[in-house]
Amino acid sequence: MRATYLFGAGDVRVIDVPDPALRQPGDAVVRVVRACVCGSDLHPYHSMPSTSDGVSMGHEFVGVVEEVGAEVATVRRGDFVIAPFAVSDGTCEFCRAGLQTSCLHGGFWNDQQLGTGGGQAEAVRVPLADGTLVKVPGVDASAGDQRLAGLLTLSDVYGTGWHAALRGGVRPGSTVTVIGDGAVGLLAVLSAKQLGAQRIVLMGRHRARTDLGREFGATDVVAERGEEGIARVRQLTGGGSEIVLEAVGHLPAYEQAVGIVRPGGTISRVGVPQYEDAPVGFGSLFGANITLTGGPAPVRAYIERLLPAVLDGTVQPGKVFDQTVALDDTPKAYAAMDERRALKVVVRP
Amino acid sequence: MRATYLFGAGDVRVIDVPDPALRQPGDAVVRVVRACVCGSDLHPYHSMPSTSDGVSMGHEFVGVVEEVGAEVATVRRGDFVIAPFAVSDGTCEFCRAGLQTSCLHGGFWNDQQLGTGGGQAEAVRVPLADGTLVKVPGVDASAGDQRLAGLLTLSDVYGTGWHAALRGGVRPGSTVTVIGDGAVGLLAVLSAKQLGAQRIVLMGRHRARTDLGREFGATDVVAERGEEGIARVRQLTGGGSEIVLEAVGHLPAYEQAVGIVRPGGTISRVGVPQYEDAPVGFGSLFGANITLTGGPAPVRAYIERLLPAVLDGTVQPGKVFDQTVALDDTPKAYAAMDERRALKVVVRP
Numbered sequence: 001m002r003a004t005y006l007f008g009a010g011d012v013r014v015i016d017v018p019d020p021a022l023r024q025p026g027d028a029v030v031r032v033v034r035a036c037v038c039g040s041d042l043h044p045y046h047s048m049p050s051t052s053d054g055v056s057m058g059h060e061f062v063g064v065v066e067e068v069g070a071e072v073a074t075v076r077r078g079d080f081v082i083a084p085f086a087v088s089d090g091t092c093e094f095c096r097a098g099l100q101t102s103c104l105h106g107g108f109w110n111d112q113q114l115g116t117g118g119g120q121a122e123a124v125r126v127p128l129a130d131g132t133l134v135k136v137p138g139v140d141a142s143a144g145d146q147r148l149a150g151l152l153t154l155s156d157v158y159g160t161g162w163h164a165a166l167r168g169g170v171r172p173g174s175t176v177t178v179i180g181d182g183a184v185g186l187l188a189v190l191s192a193k194q195l196g197a198q199r200i201v202l203m204g205r206h207r208a209r210t211d212l213g214r215e216f217g218a219t220d221v222v223a224e225r226g227e228e229g230i231a232r233v234r235q236l237t238g239g240g241s242e243i244v245l246e247a248v249g250h251l252p253a254y255e256q257a258v259g260i261v262r263p264g265g266t267i268s269r270v271g272v273p274q275y276e277d278a279p280v281g282f283g284s285l286f287g288a289n290i291t292l293t294g295g296p297a298p299v300r301a302y303i304e305r306l307l308p309a310v311l312d313g314t315v316q317p318g319k320v321f322d323q324t325v326a327l328d329d330t331p332k333a334y335a336a337m338d339e340r341r342a343l344k345v346v347v348r349p
Numbered sequence: 350m351r352a353t354y355l356f357g358a359g360d361v362r363v364i365d366v367p368d369p370a371l372r373q374p375g376d377a378v379v380r381v382v383r384a385c386v387c388g389s390d391l392h393p394y395h396s397m398p399s400t401s402d403g404v405s406m407g408h409e410f411v412g413v414v415e416e417v418g419a420e421v422a423t424v425r426r427g428d429f430v431i432a433p434f435a436v437s438d439g440t441c442e443f444c445r446a447g448l449q450t451s452c453l454h455g456g457f458w459n460d461q462q463l464g465t466g467g468g469q470a471e472a473v474r475v476p477l478a479d480g481t482l483v484k485v486p487g488v489d490a491s492a493g494d495q496r497l498a499g500l501l502t503l504s505d506v507y508g509t510g511w512h513a514a515l516r517g518g519v520r521p522g523s524t525v526t527v528i529g530d531g532a533v534g535l536l537a538v539l540s541a542k543q544l545g546a547q548r549i550v551l552m553g554r555h556r557a558r559t560d561l562g563r564e565f566g567a568t569d570v571v572a573e574r575g576e577e578g579i580a581r582v583r584q585l586t587g588g589g590s591e592i593v594l595e596a597v598g599h600l601p602a603y604e605q606a607v608g609i610v611r612p613g614g615t616i617s618r619v620g621v622p623q624y625e626d627a628p629v630g631f632g633s634l635f636g637a638n639i640t641l642t643g644g645p646a647p648v649r650a651y652i653e654r655l656l657p658a659v660l661d662g663t664v665q666p667g668k669v670f671d672q673t674v675a676l677d678d679t680p681k682a683y684a685a686m687d688e689r690r691a692l693k694v695v696v697r698p
Contacts, residue, residue, distance in 0.1 A: 102637055
């Protein structure tokens, strides 16, 4: 089959690899109907050292079950499924607590230990299929692009935005500031709106994206960054935002979050931190009793909650996709997102 | 009057200063009945550069109201009062939200802007008396040492331990690990017990203190520190503690907290951080969805909740005091605590 591999910074290729096959009785093989490129895929795209073997890419996909192992009970051949970005058994204490990203037996796509490939491919072997995959009744591979795009967001970005808002403690009447106008930031806006936030300030500078943010529920847009952006949000919110959702992952975004959060407030991070140390002492978090929370979203825990409104069109998270490429053109998708010509690109095998 | 001043590292003196007097209509003057020395007083005692003026010390005291300004409505001459370690107006949005340490018009003892002195003195001027002081009916300066000691903990250490537990989300059945066997750590144990924690691991190495910790509710004591201590707690808790209360403030204690917290768990800090930057990235907090919370305790918010059990003797937080000195001997109290000959010392003017 054809699959997307990264061989080093800027070097994405679609190559021939062996077809995935069942290995364990709990496995499934899923034929990919739609995949996509994630903002976090751009981190290795910027910095990965060259490798002759390459690394299989992609952690977001929806597809149709092609084959299942003898112990798989919840999905069968022909089912349309959403694959969350984490593999999870669904039975360990962390899965039962809704923290599937910490599953004791799980892992991720392109995981050496699990032997999984990436989702930007024609097909994927899914270990722990019962815990991992979510069947979507009434949908098949012939569904419209818009419907498939909406379902695809449930594999990562929508659930990640939802996780940001949920961990941030957004509730009816909240004032929320979202840092970052990428797909996750925009879906954090949508999630905050769904959870009842009254005021949603979106910090971003790309007009097309912030316009979509307004459509999703942002009440204010702040294009300034750094000290200027902090001053603007503090002014808009009368002294700071009680909840800040950080959907970028770079240190300046963290510092911006610290600058705009209100005393007693919460910073919820879902942008994968590209730093390890950061200010947390008296002058940043401690003195004003700021809570820092968030992490990789256990999107598996949220799919059932978010699915109905996606299916009936009440919300349209799929609008974060603004381009589509064929699988062999995946390198073009990386370039378009890297150069900010595209917000988020669908890959169609 | 006599008052305790710090003139530089290790240089505590009790000197003559002018008597405090009313300045604003919302002020009170309180005659101190009992004060004490705090673990956090030891930080400047270790490191403060020499100064010829000296710095007024002490932020914990109980006493009797001697005089009130024309606008003071809730306390009057002769009332026995508890003074929390923060001055607060009781009316701003943060006070109403129970975050009096972020009061828009408040501050602390020995605060240049507020013009307040410290509590290790014969008397103190209390600005914003209505918001700050809590009257204790039925108690006067002739109360027994044990009763006064219990009330004195409500000015800081008991409320601070309570804040740690509350922010940490302790609830019936919780597993909690407390880092630090100082007065705050021990009262964090007591608070966790009161909030229903089932398992309370106390990390500390001073036998007399950890024995008191067991009396307050600790189910296990871990004397090891660093990697060894982390391994021990992870073993005791089957993979990590869902809640960690950090009552020290030094970076190794933070790192210890990160090492022992369970995925999805919470680190609640009340030890004043003696660091600004610390690990918060994928390998420390983010990857396992750890929440970091805490800060200076709004003890004013907790006094009414904690007072009844102190008054009726159901809990005896005053047991954290193991020595008493006269005001002129306050320097000896600092030395005794610094050399760990005393856990916490009462100062009796």
